Amino acid sequence: MKILNTSPSADGFYMPAEFSQHYGCILIWPHRRDSWQNGAYAARRAFARLIELISSSEKVIVCARYEDYDEARRLLPDRVRVVEMSSDDSWARDVAPTFVTNGSELRGIDWGFNAWGGLYDGLYFPWDKDNKMARKLCDLLEKDCYDCRSFILEGGSIHTDGEGTLLTTEECLLGRGRNPGMSKQGIEQKLCSTLGVSKVIWLRRGIYNDETNGHIDNICTFTSPGEVVLAWTDDKNDPQYKISKECLDILEGSTDAKGRRIRVHKLPLPKPVHITDDECEGLDNMDGEPTRTPGERLAASYVNFYIANKAVIVPQFGDENDSRAVDILSGLFPTREVVGIYARDILIGGGNIHCITQQIPEFEK
């Protein structure tokens, strides 16, 4: 594996859309006791169900710590590859490489990772094991790796359409915890030169109370070139209404890199989801302090789905909108089966299905 210091875009590489063909998917077996309640017992079963579904249409690699390897191996299908790798937590979207291709070769990008805000407003310390994962995964997959560690970025904060357009949020990328020395224009140039895009659509904010500082992957994503789904509520008393309306106005006033107007499909949100006393009780303290407060609103959204080769896997919360979300997505992904899985146990960790997965694009023509 070579470490590269050139620019992916200048080398002819770009980030394909998630809805294009995958070689496989990377996940990290959950273990952190202040993220996952009751020693991650329920979270592990939710991960296993997700992995079973994804692995029916693409290869899956699961990274597990030394002490969790046997259990992961026992709970996961034989067709899944389990490899020992240390990590601080389990958010493959944010710590695995972002893959770029030129159509005949695949390379990884190793961004800097600082646990969603470093010492300013990050979610845990230290994060050095997570920060090493992208490079280790490139090594494992025998892919050359771009060294972009001086730029802090998580995979959950970007979406591309594979045709030159990138979606992100100002709340996250312009926040003080990531790259405080860089201007919006400088960040945009960095996105273009690393991900091979020519147009960045900036939404203002992400889902209300999202501890990632408003990752795009929880509020809006491409379903095909020129089309997106946007997390939506009609409840004007919900603080989410203003946020989603602002996103809608920006998207409807935008064109993509190919000059198409963006078509927005509203994906209803579940009713607000709050963590219970019992759930908080199941979480260990971090540095002597609780990581969550009973009654805290969690950032539940159906937009946090994963697009596998033959399935779209959508979080479900036991809400009346669960089936509506599946129906809307079924209409938008006619060649894939849209499957819901109960994901409250993942949500308690602070993210959802998309956040715990990272696709590896297919790269051979």
Ligand code: KQY
């Ligand atoms: O949503 C994500 N991409 C990560 C969430 C991190 C939560 C840590 N508690």
